[in-house]
Amino acid sequence: MSETRIYNFSAGPSMLPLSVLEKAASEMTNYHGSGMSVMEMSHRSKVYDTIIKETEASLRRVLSIPEGYKVLFLQGGATTQFAAIPMNLLKTGKADYALTGNFANNAYKEALKFGDIHLAFSSKDTNFDHVPSQDELDIRPDADYFYICANNTIYGTEYHYDPVTPAGVPLVADMSSNILSKPVDVSKYGVIYAGAQKNMGPAGVTVVIVREDLLGNYPLEKYPVMLDWKTMADKDSMYNTPPTYGIYILGLVLEWVEQMGGVKAMQERAEKRAGMLYDYLDSQDFYKAVARKDSRSNMNVTFRTGNDELDAKFAKESMAAGMSNLKGHRSVGGMRASIYNAMPMEGVEKLIDFMKKFAADNA
Ligand SMILES: *Cc1c(COP(=O)(O)O)cnc(C)c1O
Secondary structure (H helix, E strand, O other): OHHHOOEEOOOOOOOOOHHHHHHHHHOOOOHHHOOOOHHHOOOOOHHHHHHHHHHHHHHHHHOOOOOOEEEEEEOOHHHHHHHHHHHHHOOOOEEEEEEOOHHHHHHHHHHHOOOEEEEEEEOHHHOOOOOOOHHHOOOOOOOOOEEEEOEEOOOOEEOOOOOOOOOOOOEEEEOOOOOOOOOOOHHHOOEEEEEOOOOOOOOOOEEEEEEHHHOOOOOOOOOOHHHOHHHHHHOOOOOOOOOHHHHHHHHHHHHHHHHHOHHHHHHHHHHHHHHHHHHHHHOOOOOEEOOOHHHEOOOEEEEEOOOHHHHHHHHHHHHHOOEEOOEOOOOOOOEEEEOOOOOOHHHHHHHHHHHHHHHHHHO
16 A cells, blocks of 8 residues: 555645554454444444544643633634634724735635624735745734734745734734644633644544633624633533544544654754755756745745746656645646655655756756
């Protein structure tokens, strides 16, 4: 099975560790002697209760989530949270957003339906090639929260610091595409959330980590109960059926992260993988890196040749060479190598070898 696998550079859903997939396969039809698959189990059963509790406990260990934060396992993807965030957090009706790409923009557009939303920053004029520095942020001191997209999956930019907000303004971050790739000081955030399918598991589970004092402002009489974080927190994510199988796989991925040395080790690996690619990009002039140097993502590396036909040829020939999904997103063009936690170093080495050969053949 393993020798037919290819290096999958997909932005998401994306590669999972082979050992996780093999373990899931071995437990597929009979989980721990229960006589059934995890996907056939009642979410209220004792055996499933252990799975969800252990998954939460490992997430808390891996991310060092402090006391005073709830962990929710929800459905609907990160995109559902674009609406849930203003619905749960607006009190005065004001919120500020940093516009750094497509997903930040989608979140901003949802928020506009609910309140007075101000852009504290935008890099739209330069086609989202960078994230703001602290000095560039214009956050209103009376905003109910300040929102960032921590890693811009499509453009290949990432915050390498935790933005500081005015006193009392909680920081809210979409970490869908860089969660578990480095340590994070959760205490600096009011809300961290992420769809699982980039770096945590299969599509279908969305993790929300929320500071408890931010719960309880949701107008339940007006809005759907499913998007109320407090209801979900009070019911341990089981107001209704949670995404049971996705949570189980997330548990296996977290177990793998811990075996590998935790998020510190993930960060070292990520810096090494991305560093090799950026060093190569900086050493030649056939390809151009898309993101500004100070904002480069360790998860999604964007580059182009400057010639659309050559870019298309690159995508096609790299696929034939055993590397999939290197075509860039349509809004950026060029190429994008998504190199999440599960991407082995050899995948990036193979990509760089291919890039060198392609450059030599097409220069
Ligand atoms: C993929 C992605 C999303 C969208 O996630 P869905 O689960 O498809 O809703 C949102 N934000 C970021 C940063 C992403 O990478």
